[in-house]
Amino acid sequence: MPASSVSDSLQLSQQAGATPKSLILFCGVQFMAETAAVLCPDKRVLIPDQEAGCSLAATSPVDQMRASKAERPGAVVVAYVSTDAEVNTEADYCCTSTSAAQIVQSIPEDREILFSPDMFLGLYIERRAGRKLHLWLGECHVHAGIRTEDVTSLMDAHSDAELLLHPECRCISQCMFAPSERQLPADRTFVLSTGGMVRNARECTAPVDLVGTEVGMLHRLRTEAPGKSFVPLDADAVCEYMKTITLPKLYPSLRDDVEAVTVPEPVADRARLVIERMVAN
Numbered sequence: 001m002p003a004s005s006v007s008d009s010l011q012l013s014q015q016a017g018a019t020p021k022s023l024i025l026f027c028g029v030q031f032m033a034e035t036a037a038v039l040c041p042d043k044r045v046l047i048p049d050q051e052a053g054c055s056l057a058a059t060s061p062v063d064q065m066r067a068s069k070a071e072r073p074g075a076v077v078v079a080y081v082s083t084d085a086e087v088n089t090e091a092d093y094c095c096t097s098t099s100a101a102q103i104v105q106s107i108p109e110d111r112e113i114l115f116s117p118d119m120f121l122g123l124y125i126e127r128r129a130g131r132k133l134h135l136w137l138g139e140c141h142v143h144a145g146i147r148t149e150d151v152t153s154l155m156d157a158h159s160d161a162e163l164l165l166h167p168e169c170r171c172i173s174q175c176m177f178a179p180s181e182r183q184l185p186a187d188r189t190f191v192l193s194t195g196g197m198v199r200n201a202r203e204c205t206a207p208v209d210l211v212g213t214e215v216g217m218l219h220r221l222r223t224e225a226p227g228k229s230f231v232p233l234d235a236d237a238v239c240e241y242m243k244t245i246t247l248p249k250l251y252p253s254l255r256d257d258v259e260a261v262t263v264p265e266p267v268a269d270r271a272r273l274v275i276e277r278m279v280a281n
């Protein structure tokens with residue numbers, strides 16, 4: 001059963017919105033399927049396994065977000081898109097890893113900013129945007145496991161390799177902003193979203209790419225650029241939540257019309273506004 005679309009989570013939701021089909025089987029984790037349901041209010045969205053959660057999204061439950069906002073009245077909330085729909089309703093801006101720095105820079109200097117949920121992405125955006133952020137202390141357990149030691153030892157072993165790092169990785173600050181003896185070659189080091197990694201793999205001619213993100217991404221990269229070699233920074237960077245979506249679960253999901261992903265209308269309406277504002281920018 002070939003997929004109709006293969007892409008990152010936001011693009012998948014946008015493609016779900018664009019298709020004339022009325023039924024979407026979303027093979028991703030729960031927050032991604034919620035985003036699709038939010039952006040496709042006239043379609044039925046199914047997820048093959050409701051246990052497909054996300055450790056990063058789970059670090060910012062909506063009640064804690066509301067409490068944090070109450071402690072900082074006047075703060076502007078910027079939420080990374082890897083967030084449950086209900087949490088998005090509490091955000092002023094939603095962002096991708098690509099758009100985060102620009103959004104932060106567009107906020108008036110005198111406003112406090114609460115950035116959630118990923119602290120490593122937040123630290124990276126602080127440096128990129130030159131703005132102090134109040135960081136939510138959330139992390140993705142997969143990206144948090146990717147360490148600076150993994151990067152430096154593999155870069156030493158592959159002197160001609162390019163380094164593709166996702167900004168959720170624990171090592172991001174040390175790799176990009178650490179003292180000079182740890183700095184990596186700037187011309188071969190790229191901080192990229194998953195979509196950016198795909199573009200880089202297609203366009204750049206380095207024979208080897210060292211890849212810092214969930215290892216499932218390497219399958220896509222190898223498909224896109226079969227002449228190159230892709231090496232994971234951490235071969236154990238496996239997301240067990242994503243892996244709950246398996247081929248044997250797809251057919252029963254379609255056959256039995258389960259499990260439907262529903263977002264209450266008031267939540268969906270508010271979350272859609274925030275996501276559409278992000279897409280428009």
Ligand code: SF4
Nearest residue numbers: 054055056140142239
């Ligand atoms: S790798 Fe898994 S846990 Fe981490 S952000 Fe992605 S879905 Fe969530």
